[in-house]
Amino acid sequence: MTLEYDIDACTGCMLCTKVCNFGAIEKDGDKVKFNMDLCVLCGSCEEVCKDDAIHIERKIIDKEALAEYKDVWVWCETSEGRLRGVALELVTKGRELADKLGEKLVAILIGHEIEAHAETLIHHGADHVLVVDDKSFEQYTTDAYTIALNTLIAPRKPAIVLYGATSHGRDLAPRVAARMALGLTADCTGLDIDDERQLVQTRPAFGGNIMAEILSPYTRPQMATVRPNVFKPGEPDTSRNGKIEKVEMTISPVQIRTRVLESVNEFVEGMKSVEEADVIVCSGRGIKDPSNLDLPKQLAELLDAAVGGSRPIVDLGWLPPSQQVGQSGRTVCPKLYIALGISGAIQHLAGMSSSDIIVAINKDPEAPIFEVADFGIVGDIFTVLPEVIEAVKKIQAER
Amino acid sequence: MSVSAGPLIKGLRRVTLCIYDESRRVSSKYCNLSKKVTNCKLRIVRIPYNGDTLPKLTHTRQSEVNKLALKIIVPVKQVPEVADVKVNEETGTLIRDGVPSILNPFDEYAVEAAIQLKEKYGGEVTILTMGPPQAKEALLKALAMGGDKAVHMTDRAFAGADTWVTALTLAEQIKKMEYDLVICGKQAIDGDTAQVGPEIAEILRIPQICYVRHLELSEDEKFVIAHSETDEGYDVIRAKMPVLLTATKGLNEPRLPNIMGIMQAKKKPMEEVNAETLGYDVDKLGLKGSPTQVRKVFPPEKKKGGIKIEAEDPKAAAKELVEFLAAKGAI
Numbered sequence: 158m159t160l161e162y163d164i165d166a167c168t169g170c171m172l173c174t175k176v177c178n179f180g181a182i183e184k185d186g187d188k189v190k191f192n193m194d195l196c197v198l199c200g201s202c203e204e205v206c207k208d209d210a211i212h213i214e215r216k217i218i219d220k221e222a223l224a225e226y227k228d229v230w231v232w233c234e235t236s237e238g239r240l241r242g243v244a245l246e247l248v249t250k251g252r253e254l255a256d257k258l259g260e261k262l263v264a265i266l267i268g269h270e271i272e273a274h275a276e277t278l279i280h281h282g283a284d285h286v287l288v289v290d291d292k293s294f295e296q297y298t299t300d301a302y303t304i305a306l307n308t309l310i311a312p313r314k315p316a317i318v319l320y321g322a323t324s325h326g327r328d329l330a331p332r333v334a335a336r337m338a339l340g341l342t343a344d345c346t347g348l349d350i351d352d353e354r355q356l357v358q359t360r361p362a363f364g365g366n367i368m369a370e371i372l373s374p375y376t377r378p379q380m381a382t383v384r385p386n387v388f389k390p391g392e393p394d395t396s397r398n399g400k401i402e403k404v405e406m407t408i409s410p411v412q413i414r415t416r417v418l419e420s421v422n423e424f425v426e427g428m429k430s431v432e433e434a435d436v437i438v439c440s441g442r443g444i445k446d447p448s449n450l451d452l453p454k455q456l457a458e459l460l461d462a463a464v465g466g467s468r469p470i471v472d473l474g475w476l477p478p479s480q481q482v483g484q485s486g487r488t489v490c491p492k493l494y495i496a497l498g499i500s501g502a503i504q505h506l507a508g509m510s511s512s513d514i515i516v517a518i519n520k521d522p523e524a525p526i527f528e529v530a531d532f533g534i535v536g537d538i539f540t541v542l543p544e545v546i547e548a549v550k551k552i553q554a555e556r
Numbered sequence: 557m558s559v560s561a562g563p564l565i566k567g568l569r570r571v572t573l574c575i576y577d578e579s580r581r582v583s584s585k586y587c588n589l590s591k592k593v594t595n596c597k598l599r600i601v602r603i604p605y606n607g608d609t610l611p612k613l614t615h616t617r618q619s620e621v622n623k624l625a626l627k628i629i630v631p632v633k634q635v636p637e638v639a640d641v642k643v644n645e646e647t648g649t650l651i652r653d654g655v656p657s658i659l660n661p662f663d664e665y666a667v668e669a670a671i672q673l674k675e676k677y678g679g680e681v682t683i684l685t686m687g688p689p690q691a692k693e694a695l696l697k698a699l700a701m702g703g704d705k706a707v708h709m710t711d712r713a714f715a716g717a718d719t720w721v722t723a724l725t726l727a728e729q730i731k732k733m734e735y736d737l738v739i740c741g742k743q744a745i746d747g748d749t750a751q752v753g754p755e756i757a758e759i760l761r762i763p764q765i766c767y768v769r770h771l772e773l774s775e776d777e778k779f780v781i782a783h784s785e786t787d788e789g790y791d792v793i794r795a796k797m798p799v800l801l802t803a804t805k806g807l808n809e810p811r812l813p814n815i816m817g818i819m820q821a822k823k824k825p826m827e828e829v830n831a832e833t834l835g836y837d838v839d840k841l842g843l844k845g846s847p848t849q850v851r852k853v854f855p856p857e858k859k860k861g862g863i864k865i866e867a868e869d870p871k872a873a874a875k876e877l878v879e880f881l882a883a884k885g886a887i
Binding site for chain 1: 636638639641642643647649650652688712715716718719720723745746747748749750751752753754755757758759762763764765766767781783785786787788789790791792793794795796799805806843846847848849850851852853854855856858861862863864865866867868870871873874875877878880881882884886887
């Protein structure tokens with residue numbers, strides 16, 4: 158792939174310099190200069206060039222070979238025998254993609270004593286469930302799961318494989334992709350099929366400052382990890398039928414090079430997971446003292462919500478790391494997100510801005526959190542919050 | 557110990573000091589003194605002190621040194637300070653002017669972890685990066701923190717690589733080096749993919765432990781025992797070296813380079829590698845070799861702020877909020 162710049166055709170309008178997101182085009186007299194170290198050939202400049210002076214030559218695609226790859230696959234993660242929330246989100250989204258392609262949706266279930274989930278996956282949209290059930294998969298290990306997925310993928314040739322961008326999904330997917338020398342797009346927030354039946358993978362970059370559309374034009378299967386809580390799981394349809402296929406597979410212990418000595422669950426008793434809650438009450442530096450967290454906790458209890466924290470207060474140890482919302486913590490997408498004393502740094506917004514309804518209470522009227530809030534109250538959380546708690550109690554009592 | 561060092565190592569070009577030390581720490585003061593005495597190249601190897609032999613000083617062959625010392629490779633990336641990146645409201649493009657380039661913060665945990673292991677067990681830390689000429693600054697910072705040498709992979713042919721080709725390019729270089737541990741940062745803050753580490757591990761065919769926030773070696777120093785962060789908490793994982801780790805927040809507090817470190821960094825060995833010296837087919841590198849392709853970049857849909865009220869009367873404000881939420885069916 159190369160970029161060709163026809164310097165004679167260029168009239169020096171400088172439009173291309175304005176649209177380049179990578180700082181790769183510089184003004185050079187009346188013309189422009191390309192810095193190919195920075196250029197990713199995204200094509201933004203080619204699109205805006207009125208003089209037809211920029212041409213990007215892309216590789217020729219062997220369409221016949223690619224067409225052998227069919228069906229949409231989703232890896233449905235289980236944890237301690239339980240189907241994880243992201244699995245149903247992926248099945249719902251995968252159904253949509255499979256329908257657009259007119260192909261089948263295949264769910265992959267790997268674990269031990271997990272076959273019961275196959276029905277659930279069919280009810281949510283899977284046509285076919287591949288079940289790999291063996292003691293060697295009881296606990297997640299990179300090696301065992303990579304072997305299982307590669308063994309399934311290689312002969313069956315799916316067009317698309319999706320994974321949840323959970324900690325295990327982000328450990329597994331690059332391993333599987335690298336073994337097959339495939340492209341992989343991380344943490345997608347949007348997936349679609351284009352006119353050429355390619356998977357269009359949309360993901361945020363630069364802390365959420367820009368979005369990128371990514372394709373894997375030359376390789377199959379196309380692989381992506383998908384952020385949990387971005388797509389909504391659909392309602393189950395118990396009348397749906399599908400095929401459940403058990404695949405025998407045993408991994409020898411020598412093939413597993415890591416040993417899990419212990420699995421520690423850090424969730425504090427009674428503290429809901431921010432990733433799975435419909436409502437999150439999240440506190441920031443404005444809460445001032447750990448003892449003041451009682452107020453958000455009261456509100457969380459009333460709303461059956463998870464208690465979250467921004468990075469500064471988790472760093473101070475006021476809440477466990479499992480409750481941290483933001484780029485270096487968890488990405489959340491609840492129905493209701495209540496931000497208390499959070500200014501809204503870009504890293505925090507990247508982790509929560511896709512929530513359905515955002516409420517912010519903050520003293521600083523200029524705080525960036527108000528730019529994303531559906532309802533903002535400029536005021537002191539310590540005077541406003543008790544009133545909010547009272548008002549919620551009142552409305553709940555009236556029902 | 558230093559008293560006997562003089563006569564023993566005098567006249568030798570390369571000497572290894574095997575230090576029997578219960579505390580497992582090698583005093584840098586002691587090393588400096590020895591250097592002055594002998595003016596020879598010095599390597600320090602720690603040998604566990606079992607309590608009955610007296611501390612003594614000896615020298616070993618180079619091959620023995622290689623067997624004993626921990627070899628650690630830390631692949632790093634220079635990234636723009638993402639917090640400073642602003643978006644041009646009109647065009648929706650990134651404003652990069654004046655945005656400083658830094659050593660990726662997650663890589664600092666990796667560098668620090670490597671240095672701490674070296675300090676405890678002896679060994680050598682090599683910092684590796686792939687990037688344009690200015691990425692040298694990131695290498696210098698890691699060297700100033702305490703890395704021993706650096707490898708800078710820089711070539712136009714490497715540019716535009718996606719995660720798979722980046723991993724391939726770095727791994728091809730790592731294959732030529734000796735290592736017991738490869739420690740990466742969990743992810744780079746500009747791309748946030750967390751893919752390059754596991755992809756390197758796969759290409760090197762070694763096991764991986766991701767999102768490490770606590771790290772130790774087994775008694776016999778052959779195994780790594782790491783706490784790997786999961787969605788629920790963490791797993792305690794044991795793996796035999798060589799192994800690749802990705803470091804996350806909580807693993808350590810990365811040190812700030814001091815003046816001495818910064819000055820020494822400039823004198824430390826820095827090797828440059830280009831596509832030719834790497835000896836890999838250029839058509840399979842960089843943008844050309846990348847299986848993924850960026851088709852379009854665009855600004856995120858800006859969520860418009862909604863209602864914003866002043867809480868002059870907290871009670872009224874709270875009432876308004878709760879009514880708003882009730883109307884939306886949110887509570």
